[in-house]
Amino acid sequence: MHIVDGILSPPVLLVGSGLTLLGVAKGLRALDAEQTPKAALLCALLFVASLVHVPVGPSSAHLMLLGLAGLLLGWVVFPVLLIVLTLQALLFGFGGITSLGVNTLNMAVPALLAARLCGGDALCATTPRGAVVRGALAGGGAILLAACLVALSLGLSGGEFWLAGQLAVVANLPVILLEGALTAAAVLLLHRVQPSALVLRLH
Amino acid sequence: MSRGERGQGALWSGLAPVRPDAPLLALDARLRILALGAFALVAVGLGHWPPLLATLLLASALALAAALPLRATLKALLVLDGFMLAALLLLPFTLPGTPLFTLFGLPASVEGLHRALLIALKANAVLLAALALVGSLETVALGHALHHLRLPDKLVQLFLFSVRYLDLIQREYARLRLAMRARAFVPRSNLHTWRSYGYLFGMLLVRALARAERIQAAMRCRGFDGHYHHFRHPPAGAHDLQFALLFGATLGALLAWELLV
Known part of the structure; x- marks a missing residue:
């Protein structure tokens, strides 16, 4: 889902980076200084998760946990994902430097939307079955939306990239199942063990 | 997770340089971050073969100057190329133009192939420069430099x-x-x-x-009030200034070349 340097057109890069800048600013304002360790631990967790490969069909996929990130971080997901992607680019060469803003946007927006639609107090108050459904929707939906945003960024950069973008969505369909099931289980566990974590207030 | 099992340090400090006394490693961290930003913008902005090849050469020179470990660096580049392989392989078929060859009845265009190679050049050059300039920094040093860059x-x-x-x-x-x-x-x-x-x-x-x-x-x-002490950075020295001038001039020359080709 990372877009490398040299593909995106200048308007897409500018708009994407600008929106990410706004999101990061909003996320940092939402983050209370005392809560920094909590956000940082979740940031480290997302980075470690991104190195874990889980079998899907004949192949395997690395985890992204976007839905979970959104549920637990809210707007803070913007600065956190920016850091995760920066570290990935600098340590392993995943993604690009100029495309950092667009890549962050493509992943943070779905995470945020998943949290808005499936998370919050309602998730905390629901039955275990409800928690599974909401978790699955947040986890799978975030990946689907992220893949669509990647396709959109590619397509807007040039008509010749539409096909690659569509392929990216198709290639991620099994990952949607994986992340949906995985997030549902994780949310169910949190719902049972520590429901307060699901309405995590970082401010 | 085989990567994590390599042990502590290997994973979180980027590519450890082979020689700690490599010339690029003595440069101010702030300068290295700014240099990478400028390099990435210039490389992505180029559209012609010769200056792009020159940026790749420049990035290789940076990698040598930072004494990056050869195998780990090549591995990172391979990962990058794996990432974009699908998108690039499609380009000759999706970008209309002079047909080069046909595959299963689909014409592949010269323009598409050309474009795909340009993108591959850019992405590899930027990544190589990123690993050399900033990836070779210790992550903590990077954090302190970001602080001094007023983030x-x-x-x-x-x-x-x-x-x-x-x-x-x-x-x-x-x-x-x-x-x-x-x-x-x-x-x-x-x-x-x-x-x-x-x-x-x-x-x-x-x-x-x-x-x-x-x-x-x-x-x-302990009375944390939202602030931490940051290492004091020495003011940039003469060799930092020399590097900045030389690097800036090189990037300027590359841009001029691009406009002239």
């Missing part, structure tokens, strides 16, 4: 804390994963595996949140 305090702190916890979370993950292996868990492509990984990360979260509470209590008890 928001909260962002820099979030970065430094995250880097600090990477190893911790990694060990916690390895421990939980080992416990699963002790119970004969073998990952396969099925719901049981996905659910088990879900519980694994749920548990990791519970532990991380508990740890966050403890850290918060410890910080509160």
